[in-house]
Amino acid sequence: xxxxxxxxxxxxxxxxxxxxxxxxxxxxxxxxxxxxxxxxxxxxxxxxxxxxxxxxxxxxxxxxxxxxxxxxxxxxxxxxxxxxxxxxxxxxxxxxxxxxxxxxxxxxxxxxxxxxxxxxxxxxxxxxxxxxxxxxxxxxxxxxxxxxxxxxxxxxxxxxxxxxxxxxxxxxxxxxxxxxxxxxxxxxxxxxxxxxxxxxxxxxxxxxxxxxxxxxxxxxxxxxxxxxxxxxxxxxxxxxxxxxxxxxxxxxxxxxxxxxxxxxxxxxxxxxxxxxxxxxxxxxxxxxxxxxxxxxxxxxxxxxxxxxxxxxxxxxxxxxxxxxxxxxxxxxxxxxxxxxxxxxxxxxxxxxxxxxxxxxxxxxxxxxxxxxxxxxxxxxxxxxxxxxxxxxxxxxxxxxxxxxxxxxxxxxxxxxxxxxxxxxxxxxxxxxxxxxxxxxxxxxxxxxxxxxxxxxxxxxxxxxxxxxxxxxxxxxxxxxxxxxxxxxxxxxxxxxxxxxxxxxxxxxxxxxxxxxxxxxxxxxxxxxxxxxxxxxxxxxxxxxxxxxxxxxxxxxxxxxxxxxxxxxxxxxxxxxxxxxxxxxxxxxxxxxxxxxxxxxxxxxxxxxxxxxxxxxxxxxxxxxxxxxxxxxxxxxxxxxxxxxxxxxxxxxxxxxxxxxxxxxxxxxxxxxxxxxxxx
Numbered sequence: 001x002x003x004x005x006x007x008x009x010x011x012x013x014x015x016x017x018x019x020x021x022x023x024x025x026x027x028x029x030x031x032x033x034x035x036x037x038x039x040x041x042x043x044x045x046x047x048x049x050x051x052x053x054x055x056x057x058x059x060x061x062x063x064x065x066x067x068x069x070x071x072x073x074x075x076x077x078x079x080x081x082x083x084x085x086x087x088x089x090x091x092x093x094x095x096x097x098x099x100x101x102x103x104x105x106x107x108x109x110x111x112x113x114x115x116x117x118x119x120x121x122x123x124x125x126x127x128x129x130x131x132x133x134x135x136x137x138x139x140x141x142x143x144x145x146x147x148x149x150x151x152x153x154x155x156x157x158x159x160x161x162x163x164x165x166x167x168x169x170x171x172x173x174x175x176x177x178x179x180x181x182x183x184x185x186x187x188x189x190x191x192x193x194x195x196x197x198x199x200x201x202x203x204x205x206x207x208x209x210x211x212x213x214x215x216x217x218x219x220x221x222x223x224x225x226x227x228x229x230x231x232x233x234x235x236x237x238x239x240x241x242x243x244x245x246x247x248x249x250x251x252x253x254x255x256x257x258x259x260x261x262x263x264x265x266x267x268x269x270x271x272x273x274x275x276x277x278x279x280x281x282x283x284x285x286x287x288x289x290x291x292x293x294x295x296x297x298x299x300x301x302x303x304x305x306x307x308x309x310x311x312x313x314x315x316x317x318x319x320x321x322x323x324x325x326x327x328x329x330x331x332x333x334x335x336x337x338x339x340x341x342x343x344x345x346x347x348x349x350x351x352x353x354x355x356x357x358x359x360x361x362x363x364x365x366x367x368x369x370x371x372x373x374x375x376x377x378x379x380x381x382x383x384x385x386x387x388x389x390x391x392x393x394x395x396x397x398x399x400x401x402x403x404x405x406x407x408x409x410x411x412x413x414x415x416x417x418x419x420x421x422x423x424x425x426x427x428x429x430x431x432x433x434x435x436x437x438x439x440x441x442x443x444x445x446x447x448x449x450x451x452x453x454x455x456x457x458x459x460x461x462x463x464x465x466x467x468x469x470x471x472x473x474x475x476x477x478x479x480x481x482x483x484x485x486x487x488x489x490x491x492x493x494x495x496x497x498x499x500x501x502x503x504x505x506x507x508x509x510x511x512x513x514x515x516x517x518x519x520x521x522x523x524x525x526x527x528x529x530x531x532x533x534x535x536x537x538x539x540x541x542x543x544x545x546x547x548x549x550x551x552x553x554x555x556x557x558x559x560x561x562x563x564x565x566x567x568x569x570x571x572x573x574x575x576x577x578x579x580x581x582x583x584x585x586x587x588x589x590x591x592x593x594x595x596x597x598x599x600x601x602x603x604x605x606x607x608x609x610x611x612x613x614x615x616x617x618x619x620x621x622x623x624x625x626x627x628x629x630x631x632x633x634x635x636x637x638x639x640x641x642x643x644x645x646x647x648x649x650x651x652x653x654x655x656x657x658x659x660x661x662x663x664x665x666x667x668x669x670x671x672x673x674x675x676x677x678x679x
Contacts, residue, residue: 269294315341520589
């Protein structure tokens with residue numbers, strides 16, 4: 001109400017609902033009066049890729065005999081030509097053919113029409129400079145969809161050499177003919193510029209011959225950037241069982257990766273990603289980092305499932321700014337040496353990084369890689385830190401001291417953004433990060449049987465200066481668990497809380513009240529709250545005649561005979577207040593001075609649920625609140641909070657003799673979840 005909406009959207013919504021209302025479910029053809037009056041169909045006559053390109057780039061005449069255009073040079077009435085052409089051709093062309101369409105009644109239909117496509121494509125006719133060379137392309141890959149629009153699978157056809165084609169269907173790979181490859185119902189087409197990249201078969205022959213050529217494996221993007229990605233699935237080593245007698249045998253390195261990295265052509269490399277293929281019981285890869293020719297130019301380094309160990313030559317990455325380690329293993333204390341070797345690092349990502357005692361690496365198997373704390377790290381220049389550590393009871397269960405066994409100490413004075421996901425451990429900032437602007441904390445991976453659990457207030461003690469705080473908790477009641485005091489966040493502007501609460505748990509309201517009191521300057525609050533499974537609640541619903549629908553019908557029949565005023569009063573009074581013992585004698589600076597926007601998302605399981613009580617409390621006590629965005633699931637329409645909060649606020653302000661804020665307060669019913677753009 002009170003909002004301007006698009007006329008076309010309104011018409012589409014109106015026709016869609018009329019279609020649903022007038023469609024006879026017993027009708028065989030499923031045609032309604034709406035379809036008879038407004039229905040129609042478009043048909044594409046293009047059945048060839050080249051013809052489609054010709055149609056897309058054809059010359060169009062602007063103006064006609066009655067409506068000519070005015071020439072700026074001669075002031076005469078003339079016709080003008082308009083044409084779209086390709087001005088810059090990429091190395092890889094990707095075409096998407098429309099295979100799915102949405103009907104007027106909202107259903108998705110699949111288009112099975114066959115479209116011809118060539119094995120070689122010349123773009124000279126479609127380019128702004130037709131005489132330019134290097135506009136010939138070879139078909140490299142075809143993606144096809146099998147099945148119906150709502151389910152099915154994708155398969156792809158890959159060209160590994162000028163004469164070899166392969167059909168890849170999950171783990172099945174079959175050799176097919178060129179005719180079959182060109183007769184697919186293509187959804188995606190990939191063309192590669194001729195001579196730009198070698199065929200996969202030539203790379204494979206080159207690797208098997210033992211004479212790699214770095215000039216064919218590394219492709220310059222421009223004068224300053226060279227990118228390489230090496231998947232180590234071909235890194236040969238014995239398949240080692242956990243209980244095998246040969247599990248201490250040295251792996252057989254075929255040195256192909258070392259050849260690539262040691263070649264002088266890699267001296268300008270700026271981004272390097274080494275991803276070792278994961279196979280259970282298999283050893284990790286030992287990357288040759290110390291003798292890298294590109295160490296002086298490297299800016300981005302990403303290692304996946306690698307084993308890093310000290311070398312006599314040492315490390316030095318003077319220009320490295322982004323470092324990512326995933327499922328990597330380092331000797332205890334060596335992580336600090338790696339970071340010290342890159343003094344310019346500003347972005348650091350550590351995912352499931354493990355530390356090993358300083359013993360022979362061959363005595364360890366990958367399956368023992370299961371711990372990542374305690375961790376102490378000093379990174380003076382890091383501004384963005386991502387830390388994901390998933391622990392097991394194998395390590396933490398033996399550590400009784402939470403101060404020593406399960407703590408993470410960070411010395412990062414320039415830290416601005418911090419994301420932690422994993423077990424709830426003590427997080428310490430040994431030096432204050434005055435520029436801290438965002439903290440994301442996710443403790444949903446914690447295990448209750450592990451010793452050393454630290455509740456959220458204990459984890460947040462060192463991050464009180466942040467301006468944005470995002471919490472994802474197993475139980476929001478943990479905020480008041482174990483008597484740990486939540487720190488005050490004097491600079492916090494945005495608080496986002498995603499978690500579950502217990503059914504009729506008094507600590508739920510206490511936890512939210514504690515959060516509000518700890519954020520005196522907060523201007524925006526986002527809450528995603530859902531109720532945990534509760535046996536007694538489920539039994540209560542099960543015992544109700546007709547279930548939730550029956551309860552809604554009973555309420556409807558009870559309220560229908562009432563007058564509008566009486567019904568409004570009853571509906572508003574059905575939601576109770578948050579216990580006054582929690583809010584009396586409490587100062588909520590954010591409610592009085594700064595909170596202007598609230599987003600509340602949940603699935604209502606009953607009218608008087610905690611989320612409704614919280615919405616009522618906020619809208620009645622937030623003095624400068626301007627917007628409330630609500631998504632409360634599917635329920636009886638009068639029960640939606642969007643119909644109540646404005647009336648709650650108006651009546652509360654009237655009782656308190658406060659000015660009416662109806663003109664400056666807006667309520668929005670959300671259709672989709674709010675997604676953080678930084679996620």
